[in-house]
Amino acid sequence: MTSALRPWQAIVLHESDTVATALVELHHQDSALISNGDLVEVVQDIPFGYKFALCAIARGDTVIKYGVPIGFAIQAIRPGELVHTHNLESLQGIGDQK
Amino acid sequence: MRGYKRADGRIGIRNHVAVVYTVECARFVAECIVHENPGSELWGFAGCYSDPYAFRMLVELGQHPNVAAVLLVSLGCESTDLVTLAEIIRDAGKRVEVITIQEVGGTLRSLASGTEIVRSMRVEAEQAPQVSITWADLVVGIECGGSDATSGLSANPTTGWAVDQLLQYGATVIFSEIPELLGTDPYLLARARDEVVRQKIGDALDRARVLGNALNHFAISAGNQSGGLTTIEEKSLGALAKAGSQSIDGVLKTAERPTRGGLYLLDKVGDVGGNQLTHYEINDNDGLVSLIASGAHLLVFTTGRGSVVGSAIAPVIKICGNPETCRRMVDDIDVDAHGIIEGTATIEQVGNVLLENIQRLAGGQLSKSERLGHKEYCIPYKPGRACDVS
Numbered sequence: 001m002t003s004a005l006r007p008w009q010a011i012v013l014h015e016s017d018t019v020a021t022a023l024v025e026l027h028h029q030d031s032a033l034i035s036n037g038d039l040v041e042v043v044q045d046i047p048f049g050y051k052f053a054l055c056a057i058a059r060g061d062t063v064i065k066y067g068v069p070i071g072f073a074i075q076a077i078r079p080g081e082l083v084h085t086h087n088l089e090s091l092q093g094i095g096d097q098k
Numbered sequence: 099m100r101g102y103k104r105a106d107g108r109i110g111i112r113n114h115v116a117v118v119y120t121v122e123c124a125r126f127v128a129e130c131i132v133h134e135n136p137g138s139e140l141w142g143f144a145g146c147y148s149d150p151y152a153f154r155m156l157v158e159l160g161q162h163p164n165v166a167a168v169l170l171v172s173l174g175c176e177s178t179d180l181v182t183l184a185e186i187i188r189d190a191g192k193r194v195e196v197i198t199i200q201e202v203g204g205t206l207r208s209l210a211s212g213t214e215i216v217r218s219m220r221v222e223a224e225q226a227p228q229v230s231i232t233w234a235d236l237v238v239g240i241e242c243g244g245s246d247a248t249s250g251l252s253a254n255p256t257t258g259w260a261v262d263q264l265l266q267y268g269a270t271v272i273f274s275e276i277p278e279l280l281g282t283d284p285y286l287l288a289r290a291r292d293e294v295v296r297q298k299i300g301d302a303l304d305r306a307r308v309l310g311n312a313l314n315h316f317a318i319s320a321g322n323q324s325g326g327l328t329t330i331e332e333k334s335l336g337a338l339a340k341a342g343s344q345s346i347d348g349v350l351k352t353a354e355r356p357t358r359g360g361l362y363l364l365d366k367v368g369d370v371g372g373n374q375l376t377h378y379e380i381n382d383n384d385g386l387v388s389l390i391a392s393g394a395h396l397l398v399f400t401t402g403r404g405s406v407v408g409s410a411i412a413p414v415i416k417i418c419g420n421p422e423t424c425r426r427m428v429d430d431i432d433v434d435a436h437g438i439i440e441g442t443a444t445i446e447q448v449g450n451v452l453l454e455n456i457q458r459l460a461g462g463q464l465s466k467s468e469r470l471g472h473k474e475y476c477i478p479y480k481p482g483r484a485c486d487v488s
Binding site: 052083089 | 178229248250251255281283285322323325326328329330331332335336339438439440441442
């Protein structure tokens with residue numbers, strides 16, 4: 001599924017990031033080539049623009065994107081699993097209810 | 099790069115003659131004068147009742163170094179103090195003339211008189227001394243609009259990379275949109291140059307938070323979340339990415355100018371007391387005018403969904419990383435960052451293209467929005483100390 005135009009299917013912006021953002025729609029068990037050269041098998045469908053875990057993230061751990069925490073895991077997250085509102089919560093406690 | 103040296107020592111990268119109406123009733127006449135004089139620029143304030151914010155905007159845009167001379171077009175009975183306005187703009191050492199339509203005698207006489215004045219202003223503007231300029235002479239404003247999932251991955255970090263370079267070269271950079279930085283509080287505060295700056299950033303974030311609650315216009319939307327953004331800090335970090343990684347040297351209120359090179363955060367959030375709540379900016383053009391009023395010579399505008407706007411006062415460069423938008427709006431996007439999303443370009447490569455664009459623009463080349471004739475501006479009523487009014 002690699003096209004000539006797009007050598008990778010997901011992007012990480014900082015070396016310490018624990019999530020990548022899908023640049024194409026990914027399907028269960030796809031092996032996604034990440035922009036840092038890693039391959040990660042996604043364990044569920046990941047829509048365009050959504051994030052998935054690059055490693056195991058324990059419940060309570062911060063989730064890192066742009067090299068900084070964007071929230072904390074409210075449940076354990078497996079590598080390749082979708083990371084979104086169901087398992088990631090803001091550390092700021094504002095706005096997410098809207 | 100080259101610029102125009104003004105009498106007050108400031109350097110501009112454009113040499114505009116401005117025709118400025120001081121009430122909506124004078125707008126048509128001002129427009130006719132601009133129409134008769136290609137190369138002159140139009141802006142103004144529609145309100146009949148004077149407003150400290152709008153008055154300050156007219157002052158700062160008139161004094162702006164991209165402007166060589168100003169013709170004020172007044173109806174005659176609006177409450178804005180024309181004499182004082184003209185005097186303050188004149189303090190910058192430039193020619194300012196006033197036409198009062200009721201006194202001159204209506205549309206045709208005002209048009210004839212205005213045309214004569216603007217023609218002579220344009221001839222004089224041609225004599226403005228041209229000087230070669232360096233990065234240290236440049237003030238660059240950063241704005242985003244029409245953001246989407248690609249903004250925080252491509253256009254914004256690319257702009258941030260270029261901002262870091264610009265600062266290294268000694269340029270001045272101003273970014274803003276504090277309500278869209280909520281959630282990045284710890285990182286923003288940690289980037290303050292000193293304790294004074296840290297307190298000003300904290301105070302602005304607090305006001306933005308109160309304002310957001312009061313206006314019910316806040317934070318992260320269902321639309322953001324269906325686009326893949328989960329938390330407010332994630333969304334705001336995408337916006338903050340356009341400000342690079344260097345320390346923040348100062349916080350400005352709208353129309354306040356940076357005193358030296360460095361990275362500045364523009365605080366447009368008004369006072370939340372006294373029931374004078376107002377949106378911090380009513381649209382992107384309002385945001386661009388605020389950055390220009392604080393001295394920005396040119397603007398870098400990051401977008402995902404696409405935008406077409408420009409400015410009557412300062413050139414605007416668009417940078418976009420959404421592949422579909424770059425294809426659809428190729429006539430409007432100056433810097434195509436979609437290669438970052440598609441994996442065919444790096445942030446550094448596109449960042450260098452952006453820097454080359456800035457350099458060419460400051461050398462007199464026109465941006466796409468300038469070539470297309472975009473000349474937007476927006477000066478609304480803004481109660482509650484949205485700017486530096488004392």
